[in-house]
Every structure is written in C-alpha cells, then in structure tokens.
Amino acid sequence: MAFGGPMQQNPLGSLADVTGEFPGGYYKIDHRDTNTLLSVTLLPNGQIFTQPGAMVAMTPDVTLKGKLKFSFRKMITGGEMSQTTYTGPGEILFAPPVWGDIIAIHLDGNTRWTVGKGGYFGMSDGITKETKSQGLGKAIFSGEGLFVQQFMGRGVLFITSLGGIVQRHLKQGEQLIVDNGHLVAWTCTYSIERAGGSISAGAHSGEGLVCRFTGPGIIYIQTRNPEALSEWIAATNLTTSFNSQTIYYAVSGTAPNRITTFEFYESHFGGPTQYYHFQIIFYENLPNIVECLYLETYDGGASATIGVQQSGNGPSMTYLLNQALLTYNTTVIFDTSAGTFSG
Structure with a gap:
C-alpha cells in the first residue's frame, strides 16, 4: 500500500505551495515542509483564530485581540485557555513554534476531526472546538493524554507537525498501525496495542506502543516524534x-x-x-x-x-x-x- 501519491515539487525540490480560501479570506502555505509559513489575507471583518505566539508579521490594518478564557474545566482537561483573534482587512504571516509543516483541512460540516497534542495551529470562523475525553486507556498509552481536541463546522482547520506530514486515506475496514508519538490528526477509530505483543508488557513507560487505526477515514502523521526529539536534545547536552x-x-x-x-x-x-x-x-x-x-x-x-x-x-x-x-x-x-x- 502506497502512502499518498506523488508529491508536487518546485524547481528547488521542496514541496509545492498550497493556496485556498475560507469564509472571510484566503491563504497560502509556502516554504515547506519544515520551515513552513502560513500567509493569510483577511477581507473586511474576516477572522482567523490561532494559538498565541503564532504571528510573525502583519499589516497595520489588522486588528489583533487576545483572549484568556479561564475555566476549571479547561484547567483540568488541558484545553487552551487563550487564543488570538485576527480581524481584517489585512495580511498576516504565521509560523509554527518548531520546524514543521502546516496542513489546511477543509471541514464540510459533516466530518468530526480529532487533533492530537500540539497539532492544532489555527482555524477560520465557522468552526467549533471542543475538548473531549478519550478514555483512561488511550490517555495512558496513546501519548495524546486523557483529553484531545475535536473540531466540527464549515471552514478551514490548520494543523502543524514536527517535521513533515504524511496523509493516509483508509478505506472501509482498512487498517494502519501508527507509532504513538507520530499522530497529528485523524477521523478514524483506533485502539491501543503493544507492537508485537500484549499491551501489559512494558506498559509503565509506553515504549513500543502503537495505535491501530481502522477505516474509513483519514490520518495525518508527523515524520518526527516530539518525545524522541526531547531525548535527543537532552543527550546531546x-x-x-x-x-x-x-x-x-x-x-x-x-x-x-x-x-x-x-x-x-x-x-x-x-x-x-x-x-x-x-x-x-x-x-x-x-x-x-x-x-x-x-x-x-x-x-x-x-x-x-x-x-x-x-x-x-x-x-x-x-x-x-x-x-x-x-x-x-x-x-x-x-x-x-x-x-x-x-x-
């Protein structure tokens, strides 16, 4: 089974730029795939919402407003208590906090997307974001924690990765096993198991645990594992x-x-x-x-x-x-x- 299809490349060998529209503006994703920039042009009163600290530059006519929404529920679930809202007209440049790619997912109002820890980057108006429990077993062994973020509505959801992003479409009943440190976003159901054996062995550390996804649905996978990167940085120090x-x-x-x-x-x-x-x-x-x-x-x-x-x-x-x-x-x-x- 092949992962995706042939990737478009520009003359310098990097991934091709991606352009698109959303309610209230349009966007361009370039400098891919590990030094990616998201360029957004907002129409009058058009809005985009992002994680705090995502803005690189913007034109003076853009209105920026940060919100801190404190709640005990968010404090317990790990949901974001703050976000930044940009209102047009104007242009904004965004970049992820680490080297990685940005993918635009167009929500059609029917499909619910789940985004793992660190995967959410921003979204257009018309999308709702909720924090949901995924059960204690998945919380302990998936690497994503007890709570994940789910998105519904009509608009564009922007996700980010560590390293590049691989997209995989699963047909009905088709399965794919993904290492628990490489998940970004998905629409499939999944279960947790230990690679090559019972989940009980080595469960205290999560080492060797994988997620078995079953289609139909789509999975976005990042090419680098944040935990492995942290260990590598610690080792080199x-x-x-x-x-x-x-x-x-x-x-x-x-x-x-x-x-x-x-x-x-x-x-x-x-x-x-x-x-x-x-x-x-x-x-x-x-x-x-x-x-x-x-x-x-x-x-x-x-x-x-x-x-x-x-x-x-x-x-x-x-x-x-x-x-x-x-x-x-x-x-x-x-x-x-x-x-x-x-x-």
Whole structure:
C-alpha cells in the first residue's frame, strides 16, 4: 500500500505551495515542509483564530485581540485557555513554534476531526472546538493524554507537525498501525496495542506502543516524534566527565511519602575517573527539611551516569536545612578536599 501519491515539487525540490480560501479570506502555505509559513489575507471583518505566539508579521490594518478564557474545566482537561483573534482587512504571516509543516483541512460540516497534542495551529470562523475525553486507556498509552481536541463546522482547520506530514486515506475496514508519538490528526477509530505483543508488557513507560487505526477515514502523521526529539536534545547536552553536566530530577514513592530528588554532576578538574555528584532532596512527609548531599564518586574513566541515582558510593557529606530558618540566598559550601561543609 502506497502512502499518498506523488508529491508536487518546485524547481528547488521542496514541496509545492498550497493556496485556498475560507469564509472571510484566503491563504497560502509556502516554504515547506519544515520551515513552513502560513500567509493569510483577511477581507473586511474576516477572522482567523490561532494559538498565541503564532504571528510573525502583519499589516497595520489588522486588528489583533487576545483572549484568556479561564475555566476549571479547561484547567483540568488541558484545553487552551487563550487564543488570538485576527480581524481584517489585512495580511498576516504565521509560523509554527518548531520546524514543521502546516496542513489546511477543509471541514464540510459533516466530518468530526480529532487533533492530537500540539497539532492544532489555527482555524477560520465557522468552526467549533471542543475538548473531549478519550478514555483512561488511550490517555495512558496513546501519548495524546486523557483529553484531545475535536473540531466540527464549515471552514478551514490548520494543523502543524514536527517535521513533515504524511496523509493516509483508509478505506472501509482498512487498517494502519501508527507509532504513538507520530499522530497529528485523524477521523478514524483506533485502539491501543503493544507492537508485537500484549499491551501489559512494558506498559509503565509506553515504549513500543502503537495505535491501530481502522477505516474509513483519514490520518495525518508527523515524520518526527516530539518525545524522541526531547531525548535527543537532552543527550546531546550531556558531555564527558571532564565537563559540566546537566541537572536531573526524579520523584519516587507514593503520596504522602514521595521523595523528589534533584541531581547534577560536575567533573573533577584533572581527574579522568572522578566527578562531583550533588543532590538536593525534598521529603513530602518532612515539609520543613531539605537535604543536600555531596557524593564523591568514580566512574572508571567513563562519563558520569545519566539520571537520578540516589547513590551513596564513595565518601559523602550530608547537610540538612530547615526551610523555616533559611534566609534569602543561603549558601552551602562543600570542601571536597577536606571533606567538610559550612553554611
């Protein structure tokens, strides 16, 4: 089965520009497919709604109005509490927050579209947006959370991606399995399963979980996985034991006895097998106590262990701080040569 058809390309090899109309204006999508711009021309009183921060430039005659709609329901469901409204006449340039494409979906008033986390970019007038629960099982394992956004009406819905966007039309009964980190928008039904086995195995992390879509309907898939990108960025910021390392944190235990640990590593200057290891620990059941630790650890020449370890290997020093007695800019000094501290 082929994904889509041949893509139109311009002489420079990028995807072809896309143009279209919506009630109150018209649009052009260019500079595709990972540095995409959405150009919108609004007629008098024509409107377009977008996520905050999407505007790159606009002509002075456009009226811009931001709205903050606070509600406990939106706070709980994760729905947007703010949006920006642009009213014509005039022209506006929009761009996504990360490198990716923008797709215009023309809603006909009959089809309901579901958009995953981070996929909504904007919409024309005539479309309604709702936040819906997709059930606890899908919330945990789909990667989209407990609530997703659904769109109905007549107009144009703009979605965005990380990387390029692949469109797939499914016929009645046709199925497609999609990795749970690559969903953008869909009209099909789907179920969650573990790739190659039972969903129960490895369910705690979501690793290896996929979404099985069944047609009829349409699916938009992004070519890059946001979670994988975050992990890659974090990994590239980590260096060897001769340089400063980054900060990690972890929460262990269950309420009311949870422990939150912040940890970071610093190389021991001139010592290829040694690095400094610091932790700050907060205890939920001891609200007035903050525990600071210095651990002198060795790695045999390898880079420092990544992640919160709560390890006590090697000499260590512990400093307890009572939050009620702390003054502003309290400093604790660890003398890693003498094995003492002061503060």
